[in-house]
Amino acid sequence: MTGIPEDDVLADEFAVPEGVRPVVDRVLTFIEGEVLPYEEEHAEHVGGPLEYLDEDGRMTPEARALRDEIQERAGEAGIYALHMPEEVGGGGLSPLEHFYVQEAVFRHGTGFGSSLARAVMAWTEGPSPALLHLDEGQRGEWLDPLIDGTESACICITEPNAGSDVTAIETEAKKDGDEWVIDGHKRYITNAVYADTAQVLARTDRADGTEGMAMFLVDTENPGYEVGRMNENIMMDGITADVHLEDCRVGDDQMVGGIGDGLPLALSWVNWRRACRPGMCVGMGRYLLDRMLSYAKERETFGEPIGSNQAIQWPIADTATEIHAVRNMATTMLAEYEGMADLADLRQPEAARRRLSMLKYYPEDRLFDWSDRAIQVLGGYGLMRAGGVERVFRVARNLRIPAGTTEVQKRTIARTLGLE
Ligand SMILES: Cc1cc2nc3c(=O)[nH]c(=O)nc-3n(C[C@H](O)[C@H](O)[C@H](O)COP(=O)(O)OP(=O)(O)OC[C@H]3O[C@@H](n4cnc5c(N)ncnc54)[C@H](O)[C@@H]3O)c2cc1C
Incomplete structure (x- = not known):
């Protein structure tokens, strides 16, 4: 799966700007x-x-x-x-x-x-850009080790009864003197197993709805933080698990921003992941295109390369066309986004949110098609680990759920277009 591909038919057309x-x-x-x-x-x-x-x-x-x-x-x-x-x-x-x-x-x-x-x-x-809301005093302890890569974090938003609808979370943080006491159950938490810091979304006051939510930083050595059962998944990542927070005591200085910032901070984190999706998808798409092209030229059936058949040419032609389309969409829309908002902004204009949702779901859906086609073009080899594409298929299938499902992106797009 690793290694620099030999073919790169589109390299000249997919130029990188001089500055980058x-x-x-x-x-x-x-x-x-x-x-x-x-x-x-x-x-x-x-x-x-x-x-x-x-x-x-x-x-x-x-x-x-x-x-x-x-x-x-x-x-x-x-x-x-x-x-x-x-x-x-x-x-x-x-x-x-x-x-x-x-x-x-x-x-x-x-x-x-x-x-x-x-x-x-x-x-x-x-x-994530959400952590830019830490004050100077907090940054040294929590942000610096994440920037220099000496420590890692996890983000605890999802719960057994709250996935797409984040406003349904049940985890609570209650004030006790100078401390907050967090109790709750989080699910599908990537890197829960190895994180040094957990970013936990909790309710500070149920009566205040989304205004009564805050984001806390929890040291995973805290006796109130416990990794639950592994969430073995299609990615086979080995790091996703349930998290139990029980009588988990943290100081006031472990809150990011203030009360009421919890949900926007969680969305800021999610927005960062959404903005990263097009680059991942286009990159993986180009990798798949290379794999399809080289196999179509090399593999022979009935005395000729499989690539001489229209049935093999068309999925490759479709993929090349769609990669162009997604790349152009991504570079145009990311530039537009930058003119409207910053990923750290806790309030995003509608047009910015719409762009992030489009930039998440559309490239992912295309990548799923590209990886499915790649498996078909490579035949049995496509399903083998050695073929180097089955892993992309599993990654592509996964991408359409975390950081907001395809349906939730379309819901946001529709709402920002005035449909309630
Ligand atoms: C591998 C993996 C890693 C993850 N990592 C993290 C993590 O690190 N931290 C974290 O907090 N979470 C994480 N998640 C959770 C992820 O964000 C949620 O799975 C996702 O938001 C969807 O929630 P759900 O699974 O509860 O699905 P549900 O919300 O139950 O949705 C089920 C289905 O209904 C659809 N649906 C729901 N509401 C609507 C609606 N209004 N209109 C139309 N369709 C709707 C959904 O699109 C979906 O198809 C991870 C998930 C996975 C799979």
Whole structure:
């Protein structure tokens, strides 16, 4: 799954703007020079789910240690938190500039291929623009270790009875002197198992509805934080689990922003993930296109390459066309978004929200089609791990649920168009 693809028929047409080229090259040099050799050296721990998962479906400590090592090295190289502003130690890239970095990483089949390469760029476990709402005093303790990659986080929004409808959460934070006492049950929490910090959305006052919600930072060493059952899933990530918060006591200084900011902060975190989706999808799409093209040229049936059949040409032609369409949509709409809002803004204009929802669901839906076609073009090999595309299919299928389902994006789009 890892490795630099040989074919790149569309490279000249998919140019990267001059200003972003140096950082994209820096990331790719890091992956080629440091990650791929390291991954090969330790393949017995990280080669695939059979190697990196234990019998409970949890990432093994060995695999996690290797992943942490790469994350820290990426932090030292200044490429782990490129999306965060320079004033907090990030790379200062805008969402559009970050698109090109994501595209390059996922295009090379590395960002999703293994537990290691994923660690080069901040993901769910990394620092989000929502944390820019921490004050100076809080940043040193909670934000700095996430920016330099020495620690990781998880975000605890979803619960057994609250997924798409975040306003239905039941987790409560009650004031007790100088402390808050959090009780609740969170579900499907990525990196719950290994996080140093949990960002927890809780109700401070049920009567105040969404105004009575706050976001707390919980040290996962806190005796009130407990990882529950593993949520083994289609991604086979080995890090997603339930979280139980029981008599979990935190200080006032562990609240992000103030009471009433909880829901907008959670949405700011989610918006960051939505803005990252097009780069991932276009990058993976280009990887799939390469795999389809090279297989269509090499594989022969009935005395000729399968690529000489229209039945194989059409899905490839459709995919190439749609990748162009999604890439153009993404670069245009991310630039438009930047003219309207910032990912850290707690109040997003309707037109900005509409763009983020479009940028999430449409590329993901296309990526799902592209990965399905890639499997079909590669035949049996497409379903084999060695074929390098079944993993993308599983990732693509997953993407359409977390950070807001396809249906919820369409609901937002419809609402911002005046349909209630
Ligand atoms: C692998 C994975 C990792 C995740 N990581 C995290 C994490 O780190 N932190 C976190 O907090 N959460 C996480 N989640 C949770 C994720 O955000 C939710 O699964 C998602 O928001 C959907 O919620 P749900 O699963 O409860 O589905 P539901 O809300 O129960 O929805 C079920 C179905 O109904 C549809 N639906 C719901 N409401 C409507 C409506 N009004 N109109 C039309 N259709 C509707 C949905 O689109 C969906 O198809 C993760 C999920 C997965 C699968």
